[in-house]
Amino acid sequence: MRFEIITIFPGFFASIFENGVVRRALAEGLVEVGIHDLRDFTHDRHRTVDDRPFGGGEGMVLKPEPLAEALGSLGIAPRAQRVLEHCTPPQVISASQRVVLLSAQGRPFTQALARELASLDRVALLCGRYEGVDERINELYCDMELSIGDYVLSGGELAAAVVVDATMRLIPGVLGNEASSEFESFGVADADIATDIEGVPRSQHGAGGLLDYPHYTRPAEFGGLRAPDALLNGDHGQIRRWRREQQLRKTLANRPDLLESCALSAEDRNILEAMRAEKSR
Ligand code: SAM
Numbered sequence: 056m057r058f059e060i061i062t063i064f065p066g067f068f069a070s071i072f073e074n075g076v077v078r079r080a081l082a083e084g085l086v087e088v089g090i091h092d093l094r095d096f097t098h099d100r101h102r103t104v105d106d107r108p109f110g111g112g113e114g115m116v117l118k119p120e121p122l123a124e125a126l127g128s129l130g131i132a133p134r135a136q137r138v139l140e141h142c143t144p145p146q147v148i149s150a151s152q153r154v155v156l157l158s159a160q161g162r163p164f165t166q167a168l169a170r171e172l173a174s175l176d177r178v179a180l181l182c183g184r185y186e187g188v189d190e191r192i193n194e195l196y197c198d199m200e201l202s203i204g205d206y207v208l209s210g211g212e213l214a215a216a217v218v219v220d221a222t223m224r225l226i227p228g229v230l231g232n233e234a235s236s237e238f239e240s241f242g243v244a245d246a247d248i249a250t251d252i253e254g255v256p257r258s259q260h261g262a263g264g265l266l267d268y269p270h271y272t273r274p275a276e277f278g279g280l281r282a283p284d285a286l287l288n289g290d291h292g293q294i295r296r297w298r299r300e301q302q303l304r305k306t307l308a309n310r311p312d313l314l315e316s317c318a319l320s321a322e323d324r325n326i327l328e329a330m331r332a333e334k335s336r
Pocket of ligand 1: 157
């Protein structure tokens with residue numbers, strides 16, 4: 056899989072992909088990242104990429120021409136030319152690539168979207184700056200606008216790095232242990248997990264989108280706190296039950312919205328009801 060990042064700050068990425076899992080994935084050729092300096096697609100002495108907004112107001116806007124030229128240099132045509140209009144529904148010619156605009160106005164970037172992107176051959180990420188990107192680039196070229204959260208960053212570079220990191224680790228072979236990305240926060244439900252879930256209890260046993268449970272390591276006593284007894288006696292059934300209960304507890308406390316779309320068993324619902332009752336006492 057290949058990412059193409061279009062930015063006015065190519066130097067931003069110099070150190071960001073040089074650590075841990077991402078560095079290894081790049082070194083092993085499992086993933087490629089192309090960084091493209093938007094200013095290379097300008098034709099004036101000052102290498103101008105921005106201009107004042109029509110209608111007045113604060114800030115500057117990234118001009119459409121350099122962005123269109125940068126995409127063209129990557130062989131990415133406007134969407135209309137990528138879609139066979141006569142088909143119903145329209146067929147995307149190159150179904151295995153997406154052009155993504157990083158934007159605070161975009162749809163939320165989630166683990167499910169990361170999974171979707173990880174199944175593609177190529178993802179182009181457009182990093183906005185200033186007040187953003189001329190909207191015609193979005194209309195003409197972009198398949199989706201993605202936001203990494205409900206706050207405003209000063210540029211799309213951090214967001215692009217987040218999207219690359221979260222997507223890349225879902226590509227087969229990138230994580231040492233293939234199952235790691237399935238058995239963690241927002242992991243898939245049991246039915247979708249190819250790996251054998253017997254044996255050592257995993258974090259997302261049948262979770263289907265809950266948050267991960269808390270993790271502990273040696274020493275068993277630290278700062279006056281003991282690691283939970285349920286984890287110390289090697290009883291897999293007990294560990295599994297404790298972990299499930301903790302997933303439910305964390306999700307209820309920090310992200311109750313996730314419970315709406317999770318695959319919950321009758322036992323899970325009983326546990327949640329007891330937790331809610333306990334909270335309201
Ligand atoms: N005027 C824009 C608004 O109010 O939505 C904010 C522009 S922001 C200062 C500059 C650039 O940062 C955006 O074009 C976008 O590429 C990026 N950006 C800001 N917040 C973001 C977020 N939450 N997710 C993804 N990209 C973001």
